[in-house]
Amino acid sequence: MKKKLLIGLALVIILTGVYFAVQGVKRSQEFAKIRGMQIENVDLAQLPDQRYLGEFGYGATVYKVAVVVENHQIKDVEILHNRDSKYAKMAERVRENVLEAQALDVDVISGATTTSKALLKAMENALKSKSM
Numbered sequence: 001m002k003k004k005l006l007i008g009l010a011l012v013i014i015l016t017g018v019y020f021a022v023q024g025v026k027r028s029q030e031f032a033k034i035r036g037m038q039i040e041n042v043d044l045a046q047l048p049d050q051r052y053l054g055e056f057g058y059g060a061t062v063y064k065v066a067v068v069v070e071n072h073q074i075k076d077v078e079i080l081h082n083r084d085s086k087y088a089k090m091a092e093r094v095r096e097n098v099l100e101a102q103a104l105d106v107d108v109i110s111g112a113t114t115t116s117k118a119l120l121k122a123m124e125n126a127l128k129s130k131s132m
Contacts, residue, residue, distance in 0.1 A: 030058060030059065034058055034114045034117050034118060035113050035114055035117060037117055037121060039104050039105055039117065039120045039121060039124055040104070040105075040124055041103050041104050041105050042104065042124065042127040042128060044069060044072045044073060044074065044102065044127075045072050047069050047072065047127065048069075049069055049070045049071065050068075050069060051066050051067070051068050051069075052066065052067045052068075052069065052126040052127050052129060053065070053066050053080075053126055053129065054066075054067065054122045054123060054124070054125035054126025054127070054128075054129055055081075055122050055125060055126075056118050056119075056121040056122040056125055058118060061081075061082075061083050061118075062081060063079075063081060063082055063083075063115075063118045063119055063121075063122045064079075064080040064081035064122060065077060065078060065079055065080055065119060065122045065123050065126055066078040066080055066126065067123050067126045067127055069127070073102055074098060074099060074102055076099075077095040077098055077099065077123060079092050079095065079119065082115070082119070083115065087111060087112040087115055088112070088115045090109050090111060090112040090115075091108075091109050091112035091115035091116040091118075091119055092119070093109050094106065094108060094109050094116040094119055094120060095119070098120070098123060104120055104123055104124050104127075106120070108120070
């Protein structure tokens, strides 16, 4: 009886380990996909003055931003929804890069690459949406 219990326990431990290994691989693949994602610039000369809303989701988070365009320039980027972590907060500095470059094709924040890309994609989606 003890032997069957130990075998059962060992089987549960092994299956649990396999499950978490598979989940880790899936998450790693998702991160790689986000990190390699292309961010396209948007022609600001074609955009009327307004506040554009956009979002991009991956994992359990939907990143939301508002991009304010005035006189064909990006005047402000508001981060409306981001994860609550040290790295996510670091990634918000990508906003400064966008404002300085007046473009979305900017360097991401080292140490917060994936979230930087998610925020940039949300900005791209906002400017392509043409909606307030």
